Amino acid sequence: MGIVLSNIIAIYRRELQSYFTSPLAYAIAGVFWFIAGLFFVMILLGPDGILAAVTAIDLQGQQLGVPVPPIDVPYEFIRAFLDRMGWLLLFILPILSMGLYAEERKRGTLELLATSPVTNWAVAVGKLLGVLTFFTTMVLPLLLFEAIAISGSNPPMSPLIPLLGNLGLILLAAAILSLGMFISSLTESTILSAVLTFALVLLLLFVDLIAKSIGGPVGAALSHLSLLKHYNTLIQGIFDTSALILFASYIFLGIFLTAQSIDALRFQRQ
Amino acid sequence: MKTIKRKKIWQYLFLFGPFLFVVGLTSGLVSGNWGAISLAFLIAGIVISGLWLLWQSQKSNWWKSRSTQAGTNALVAILAVLVILGLINFLGTRYHLRADLTEAQLFTLAPQSQELVRGLQQPVKIWIFDVNRNSQDQELLENYQRQSSNFRFEYVDPQARPGLAEKFGVKDYGEVYLESGDKRQLVQTVNENERLSEVRLTNRLQQITTSTTAKVYFLQGHGEHPISTGEGGISQATQGLSDKNYTTSPLNLTENPKVPEDAAVVVVAGPKRELFDAEVKALQNYLDGGGNVLLMIDPNTDPKLNNLLQEWGVRLDNRLAVDVSGAGVGLGPAAPIITDYGQHPITKDFGQGISFYRLARPLEITPVAGIEATPLLRTKPYPNSWAESDLQSEKLEFNSDQDLKGPLTLGVALDKKLSAKAQSIPTLTTSPSPSPTSEGQASPTPTTSPLPSPTPEAQTSPTPPTEEKSEQPATEARLVVLGNSDFATNGLFQQQLNGDVFLNSVTWLSQQNQQLLSIRPKEPNNRRINLTNVQASFLTLSSLLFLPLIGLVTAAVIWWRRR
Numbered sequence: 001m002g003i004v005l006s007n008i009i010a011i012y013r014r015e016l017q018s019y020f021t022s023p024l025a026y027a028i029a030g031v032f033w034f035i036a037g038l039f040f041v042m043i044l045l046g047p048d049g050i051l052a053a054v055t056a057i058d059l060q061g062q063q064l065g066v067p068v069p070p071i072d073v074p075y076e077f078i079r080a081f082l083d084r085m086g087w088l089l090l091f092i093l094p095i096l097s098m099g100l101y102a103e104e105r106k107r108g109t110l111e112l113l114a115t116s117p118v119t120n121w122a123v124a125v126g127k128l129l130g131v132l133t134f135f136t137t138m139v140l141p142l143l144l145f146e147a148i149a150i151s152g153s154n155p156p157m158s159p160l161i162p163l164l165g166n167l168g169l170i171l172l173a174a175a176i177l178s179l180g181m182f183i184s185s186l187t188e189s190t191i192l193s194a195v196l197t198f199a200l201v202l203l204l205l206f207v208d209l210i211a212k213s214i215g216g217p218v219g220a221a222l223s224h225l226s227l228l229k230h231y232n233t234l235i236q237g238i239f240d241t242s243a244l245i246l247f248a249s250y251i252f253l254g255i256f257l258t259a260q261s262i263d264a265l266r267f268q269r270q
Numbered sequence: 271m272k273t274i275k276r277k278k279i280w281q282y283l284f285l286f287g288p289f290l291f292v293v294g295l296t297s298g299l300v301s302g303n304w305g306a307i308s309l310a311f312l313i314a315g316i317v318i319s320g321l322w323l324l325w326q327s328q329k330s331n332w333w334k335s336r337s338t339q340a341g342t343n344a345l346v347a348i349l350a351v352l353v354i355l356g357l358i359n360f361l362g363t364r365y366h367l368r369a370d371l372t373e374a375q376l377f378t379l380a381p382q383s384q385e386l387v388r389g390l391q392q393p394v395k396i397w398i399f400d401v402n403r404n405s406q407d408q409e410l411l412e413n414y415q416r417q418s419s420n421f422r423f424e425y426v427d428p429q430a431r432p433g434l435a436e437k438f439g440v441k442d443y444g445e446v447y448l449e450s451g452d453k454r455q456l457v458q459t460v461n462e463n464e465r466l467s468e469v470r471l472t473n474r475l476q477q478i479t480t481s482t483t484a485k486v487y488f489l490q491g492h493g494e495h496p497i498s499t500g501e502g503g504i505s506q507a508t509q510g511l512s513d514k515n516y517t518t519s520p521l522n523l524t525e526n527p528k529v530p531e532d533a534a535v536v537v538v539a540g541p542k543r544e545l546f547d548a549e550v551k552a553l554q555n556y557l558d559g560g561g562n563v564l565l566m567i568d569p570n571t572d573p574k575l576n577n578l579l580q581e582w583g584v585r586l587d588n589r590l591a592v593d594v595s596g597a598g599v600g601l602g603p604a605a606p607i608i609t610d611y612g613q614h615p616i617t618k619d620f621g622q623g624i625s626f627y628r629l630a631r632p633l634e635i636t637p638v639a640g641i642e643a644t645p646l647l648r649t650k651p652y653p654n655s656w657a658e659s660d661l662q663s664e665k666l667e668f669n670s671d672q673d674l675k676g677p678l679t680l681g682v683a684l685d686k687k688l689s690a691k692a693q694s695i696p697t698l699t700t701s702p703s704p705s706p707t708s709e710g711q712a713s714p715t716p717t718t719s720p721l722p723s724p725t726p727e728a729q730t731s732p733t734p735p736t737e738e739k740s741e742q743p744a745t746e747a748r749l750v751v752l753g754n755s756d757f758a759t760n761g762l763f764q765q766q767l768n769g770d771v772f773l774n775s776v777t778w779l780s781q782q783n784q785q786l787l788s789i790r791p792k793e794p795n796n797r798r799i800n801l802t803n804v805q806a807s808f809l810t811l812s813s814l815l816f817l818p819l820i821g822l823v824t825a826a827v828i829w830w831r832r833r
Contacts, residue, residue, distance in 0.1 A: 021828065022828070023824075023825040023826070023828040023829035023832070024825070025825075026821050026822070026824040026825035026828065027821065027822060027825040028821075029821040029825075030818045030819070030820070030821025030822035030824075030825060031818070031821070031822075032821075033813070033817040033818045033820075033821055034814070034817075034818035036813070037812075037813030037814045037817060037818065038814065040809070040813050041809065041810050041813055041814055044799075044809070045801075045806055045809065045810060051799060051801070054798065061600065062600055064600075065600035065601070066600065067599055067600065067765060067766065069793070070793050070794055070795065070796035071794065071796065071797070071798075072374075072794035072795045072796070072797045073797055073798050073799050074797055074799055075372070075794065075795075075797070077799065141817055142813075145809055145812070145813055148805060148808070148809060149799060149801065149809065150799075152799045152800050152801040152802070152805060153797055153798065153799045153800075154797065154798055154799070154800050155795075155797060157373075157797060158373065160371050161371055161372065164371055212403055214299060224359065224363060236372070236376075236377065237370065237371040237372040237376075237377075238368060238369070238370055238371065238372075238377050239367075239368070239369040239370075239371055240366060240367070240368045240369075241362060241366045241367040241368070242359070242362040242363045242366040242368075245358060245359055245362035245366075246359055246362070249355045249358065249359055252355070253351070253352075253355060256348075256351055257348070260344050260347065260348060263344065264340070264341070264344060
């Protein structure tokens with residue numbers, strides 16, 4: 001057990017090192033930050049942003065002398081922002097996950113990994129942890145921005161809901177990355193891996209719509225597979241164990257399938 | 271040659287396997303029911319594919335090679351993991367922990383609704399005749415469904431199932447029906463602007479599961495607010511009552527100066543002219559016999575009810591209640607805002623909620639033996655509110671010689687126990703102690719008491735015992751006096767807690783303990799974000815400029831170094 005753990009940590013460190021010394025990773029982070037920042041500013045401060053809209057409603061209410069219906073601005077803001085972030089993940093994460101195994105395959109280091117004494121499990125877990133850590137680092141500055149925005153709320157808002165929402169974001173990312181890792185282990189081409197991951201994630205996001213048109217128990221089961229549905233539950237501020245279990249299932253499934261696919265590779269090469 | 275050819279044809283025939291499978295699957299999915307035809311296609315497809323597999327394996331012996339064995343192992347493992355994950359998720363949805371972390375509990379049902387749905391004795395089904403499913407509605411219905419397996423809901427396209435739509439009498443998209451046993455009832459029509467409301471659904475649910483209706487009479491003839499739509503009417507209030515299973519009708523006491531027997535509550539909503547003595551007498555008699563009256567009397571009117579009110583220890587003050595604290599939210603000084611409520615069943619759920627009363631008169635209450643008086647609505651203390659006597663002067667200010675300092679009482683609930691002689695012979699009754707309306711505490715514990723229970727579970731409307739047919743006579747008379755009637759008129763009724771003040775008053779008056787008190791629609795906290803300019807520009811600059819630049823510049827530097 002201890003060996004497996006130290007193996008995981010070794011892989012994890014190797015992965016992290018490769019991220020923090022890779023210009024591509026920084027470029028992805030830069031683009032991600034720019035788009036996320038754009039969302040942030042547009043939703044909060046922009047001319048059609050939530051602050052401007054609410055100020056307009058308040059003014060109108062004052063002029064007409066009608067009490068304004070209650071609006072929870074920080075809550076609505078966090079929800080809208082995290083909702084857009086969920087969509088952004090769809091485009092960013094396949095790029096992060098595409099190289100996980102495909103790159104190794106291309107460079108020919110996959111054989112080393114596959115035949116090394118480190119189990120495929122440990123490799124997959126280490127790689128996933130690495131890319132997830134990198135993603136979390138990308139999210140951290142945004143968390144700081146959110147905190148600044150919420151600190152201005154009056155009366156103050158408890159940080160519970162934003163925290164749950166961001167946890168949902170990380171979980172969603174982990175699920176997508178895990179599946180992306182599996183797809184990356186199937187192919188040598190990073191582009192193909194990114195495209196396939198994108199398609200799969202798109203399907204998992206939209207399975208809810210398909211399920212609605214089917215209805216019945218089949219529809220209910222299909223709609224449970226939807227990533228977006230459970231992500232929405234969490235960012236609304238509802239803590240639901242079934243959502244957590246679903247995300248955990250996706251993460252586990254991704255790791256398991258990756259290990260299986262590398263296993264198959266090891267066998268083929270023998 | 272011949273055999274080879276035949277074999278080749280056979281080979282192509284096996285392509286029918288997947289084809290038939292897909293046909294069966296599509297026909298089943300599209301038609302929505304898995305009838306004999308689609309099942310036949312599916313089975314034929316599976317059989318042909320299976321035969322192909324068998325044939326292939328016989329031809330090449332591939333299952334004996336090692337790679338196949340390993341592949342099969344992997345396949346079995348993957349299938350097993352999928353099944354296990356599916357089961358875990360299935361159990362996860364069945365036995366899950368769900369906590370609503372929003373501060374206003376936006377996604378949780380009111381305790382009243384929860385209690386009602388949990389106590390459902392027979393299956394209840396909600397039919398929504400609509401094609402598009404609103405996620406918000408669905409979430410609400412799922413919340414109900416989680417409480418009890420007796421609650422179900424289904425979306426139906428009225429075009430696709432015209433027979434069912436006709437059975438319910440559906441006229442338009444978006445109609446929501448409630449079905450319980452053989453009873454069907456329209457709940458509401460949902461559309462873009464109006465989503466499914468918990469208040470309506472719960473009340474309809476209660477209506478359909480309990481069968482009592484109580485009658486509320488509105489006195490007419492002296493300039494009272496009419497029971498009609500439009501400005502000054504109180505149709506929204508009567509609609510609110512009928513949503514809570516009351517029937518409402520106007521009452522004219524000039525033709526027959528006696529309150530009808532079936533009256534649960536008589537409402538006198540803002541009379542502008544005086545009542546005849548005979549009418550006042552009729553109300554008095556009604557109260558003496560265990561009646562329930564809601565009086566809403568505006569300032570600058572004298573309905574000549576002073577005799578009646580005097581008996582109960584209430585005096586109508588002729589001054590006008592003034593509250594200067596409401597200017598910030600756009601309410602003038604003549605519209606006092608109430609946030610201070612008495613400890614009473616009518617107001618117990620209000621907390622710090624707001625209700626407001628345009629042009630209200632204060633009440634003066636003197637204790638009378640045998641009558642329990644609870645002030646319901648209290649204005650803010652003095653510097654903010656007082657009773658103004660001089661309405662002619664331009665400037666509103668407090669004159670200590672004529673005006674009365676706040677806090678003022680704008681509403682009072684009174685409760686008079688009737689003396690034993692007015693009642694019918696006490697009979698040995700087994701009555702469950704009335705359970706409180708909300709929170710679901712205290713399951714009803716049957717107690718055998720030789721006396722009628724102090725608060726009867728009024729199955730029938732309380733009627734004067736002298737002419738009674740009911741088994742459980744009223745043992746008390748109830749009166750609510752409010753110094754304003756404007757708050758319950760159309761338009762103002764729906765604002766803040768105004769409607770609840772009215773509906774809860776009538777509910778309490780009707781002495782129907784099993785009636786739910788009003789549920790507030792869920793409202794989010796009212797919160798704003800106040801960012802300083804420095805904060806705003808810091809956020810804009812750092813999120814749009816500095817942070818992305820850090821990423822891109824680092825990328826460029828590393829790339830340059832590597833070169």
